[in-house]
Amino acid sequence: MIQELTQNYAHLFEKELLNEISQVGTYKDIPEGHKMIEIGEYVRSMPLLISGAIKILREDHDGDELLLYFLEKGDTCAMTLTCCLGQKKSEIRAIAETDAKLIMIPIEKMEEWSAKYKSWRNFVFESYHNRLNELLETIDSIAFLKMDERLLKYLNEKARISNDNIINSTHQEIAYELHTSRVVISRLLKKLENLGKVELHRNHIVIKNIN
Amino acid sequence: MIQELTQNYAHLFEKELLNEISQVGTYKDIPEGHKMIEIGEYVRSMPLLISGAIKILREDHDGDELLLYFLEKGDTCAMTLTCCLGQKKSEIRAIAETDAKLIMIPIEKMEEWSAKYKSWRNFVFESYHNRLNELLETIDSIAFLKMDERLLKYLNEKARISNDNIINSTHQEIAYELHTSRVVISRLLKKLENLGKVELHRNHIVIKNIN
DNA sequence: TAGTCATTGTAACTGTTGTTACTGATAACT
DNA sequence: AGTTATCAGTAACAACAGTTACAATGACTA
Numbered sequence: 370m371i372q373e374l375t376q377n378y379a380h381l382f383e384k385e386l387l388n389e390i391s392q393v394g395t396y397k398d399i400p401e402g403h404k405m406i407e408i409g410e411y412v413r414s415m416p417l418l419i420s421g422a423i424k425i426l427r428e429d430h431d432g433d434e435l436l437l438y439f440l441e442k443g444d445t446c447a448m449t450l451t452c453c454l455g456q457k458k459s460e461i462r463a464i465a466e467t468d469a470k471l472i473m474i475p476i477e478k479m480e481e482w483s484a485k486y487k488s489w490r491n492f493v494f495e496s497y498h499n500r501l502n503e504l505l506e507t508i509d510s511i512a513f514l515k516m517d518e519r520l521l522k523y524l525n526e527k528a529r530i531s532n533d534n535i536i537n538s539t540h541q542e543i544a545y546e547l548h549t550s551r552v553v554i555s556r557l558l559k560k561l562e563n564l565g566k567v568e569l570h571r572n573h574i575v576i577k578n579i580n
Numbered sequence: 581m582i583q584e585l586t587q588n589y590a591h592l593f594e595k596e597l598l599n600e601i602s603q604v605g606t607y608k609d610i611p612e613g614h615k616m617i618e619i620g621e622y623v624r625s626m627p628l629l630i631s632g633a634i635k636i637l638r639e640d641h642d643g644d645e646l647l648l649y650f651l652e653k654g655d656t657c658a659m660t661l662t663c664c665l666g667q668k669k670s671e672i673r674a675i676a677e678t679d680a681k682l683i684m685i686p687i688e689k690m691e692e693w694s695a696k697y698k699s700w701r702n703f704v705f706e707s708y709h710n711r712l713n714e715l716l717e718t719i720d721s722i723a724f725l726k727m728d729e730r731l732l733k734y735l736n737e738k739a740r741i742s743n744d745n746i747i748n749s750t751h752q753e754i755a756y757e758l759h760t761s762r763v764v765i766s767r768l769l770k771k772l773e774n775l776g777k778v779e780l781h782r783n784h785i786v787i788k789n790i791n
Numbered sequence: 792t793a794g795t796c797a798t799t800g801t802a803a804c805t806g807t808t809g810t811t812a813c814t815g816a817t818a819a820c821t
Numbered sequence: 822a823g824t825t826a827t828c829a830g831t832a833a834c835a836a837c838a839g840t841t842a843c844a845a846t847g848a849c850t851a
Contacts, residue, residue, distance in 0.1 A: 429720070437719070447712060480698070495666065500712065512640070
């Protein structure tokens with residue numbers, strides 16, 4: 370675990386803190402698709418993401434979903450932070466978008482390290498800041514963009530996350546994450562294909578002009 | 581200032597911290613409509629809200645706005661927190677919704693108090709948590725509600741904030757904050773009036789059934 | 792009092808998104 | 822090979838939101 374830690378977090382945390390983390394943290398391998406946090410659950414430990422990606426989802430009154438953003442290497446879940454501290458229920462769902470490796474920190478340490486390590490405080494504050502900005506980005510997309518622009522942005526983001534210009538999703542799955550219907554996505558994808566921006570296949574989509 | 585502080589923050593902060601705040605904080609009276617933070621600005625001090633309400637706005641690529649949420653008594657601006665710490669530019673605009681009283685804390689103290697006072701850390705974390713939840717609420721409204729429901733929610737929120745069932749806004753102003761057009765708002769307001777939920781007048785709207 | 796301006800009401804139209812229904816294509820399974 | 826299920830393409834339509842245009846009303850001022 371030490372190796373993964375130092376590779377990804379050495380520039381953030383001082384040596385003592387890295388030692389503490391490696392002592393109390395537990396290493397976990399998460400398979401793609403695994404549900405890590407469910408809405409309404411209490412969270413008992415905090416994840417430091419080493420590799421892979423986690424998607425964060427919000428649910429509407431009918432149980433349908435909306436993708437909020439992705440977490441990547443070096444990120445942590447801001448929701449978890451105060452869920453731990455304040456013993457509050459999770460407002461979001463977290464699912465492994467790809468296979469992921471992470472280190473779980475028991476919640477008792479959070480308060481202790483916040484008092485002790487400046488680098489830990491900075492990390493926590495920085496995480497909050499990043500998550501706020503990601504939510505603002507999400508709001509921008511939903512409020513200011515039309516569905517075709519949102520779709521294109523989503524596809525590019527997916528490609529970036531998986532480091533692959535082939536996206537293995539059905540139209541139905543995409544529709545679900547953008548909180549719209551399959552027919553709408555099929556229609557817009559076909560339009561994007563005619564514009565030469567994507568190539569459509571059964572069960573996967575090839576992104577042509579990544580930007 | 582001590583009086584305002586203890587009235588609103590005594591239950592949150594220990595005595596020593598309250599003393600420190602009253603020593604380094606500066607009291608400010610903000611008139612309704614005053615622009616407190618502009619997008620792209622660097623922020624040099626952190627506000628603790630004593631009374632009144634601040635509206636937080638996001639701007640689109642055309643310079644039009646969208647209301648994100650309101651800050652009220654006991655709140656602070658989470659954006660400001662990391663803007664201060666990380667020397668980052670503001671992503672949002674803050675305008676006094678009503679006359680407001682607040683205490684400004686110089687940014688140097690933030691790091692110091694975070695190390696020193698547990699209650700300060702809790703306050704900061706709690707603030708972040710509240711702001712994240714408010715953004716999630718905003719996302720829910722935009723993504724899951726239709727414009728008439730958003731409008732009704734907005735009107736109720738406005739009435740609650742100002743503690744008055746009369747809303748002194750023009751249709752144009754409402755349209756602007758909901759990021760739509762005046763005609764749409766007029767149309768929907770007329771529908772709400774026919775349903776007996778509001779009473780329309782020139783320059784003000786009376787909310788009938790607050791829920 | 793007449794004129795000007797901001798505000799509101801309304802009609803008519805457009806464009807986007809959501810819905811329903813059906814068809815064909817492809818993969819998976821027996 | 823034949824059956825079944827999933828996935829994608831498309832048409833037709835409905836609902837909603839955004840746009841343009843213009844009229845009517847009230848408020849303020851010269």
